[in-house]
Amino acid sequence: MPLNKQLLDKGIKYMLYALPLMFIGPSVIYNAFINKQNVWHYLVLAFGIAFCFLAVYFMFKGIKTLTDALFHHDK
Template sequence: MLSPIKTELVCESLFKSMGTNKELLSKGIKYLAGALPLLFIGPSLIYNAFMNQQNAWHYLVLAIGIIACLAAMFLLYLGLKTIMKSLFND
């Protein structure tokens, strides 16, 4: 069994070796910040397209809304993947 002193040394050495890559972390946060407005704009555009079906621009607005939603999901994926990579040094 490890003594408390050895346990502290092991924990300290583990945490010192687990450094966070700050550049990758900030890049991941930027991806998430880019996804945040798209998370609101996309569904709003889709709702607007379905409420204005009599308009000639209905399909264009719907397509833009769907693209915005897909872009938001992609940016969320990239952001979370980048943050995990920065935290766990893969």
């Protein structure tokens, strides 16, 4: 079973993009809830939620790319 190394590298890169976002997103959301008296509360909360959604997106895209590379799905 041949392995598509370029597609595998692309999938690993997506997973590596998601890794820091998985830690940054919840930390920013926590910071937003701690500082509710600040006027920037909703903006910081929106950025934290966006980071979490980006982490989920990159994880799904990375897993899909990895499975395409491993099981040789042609597009």
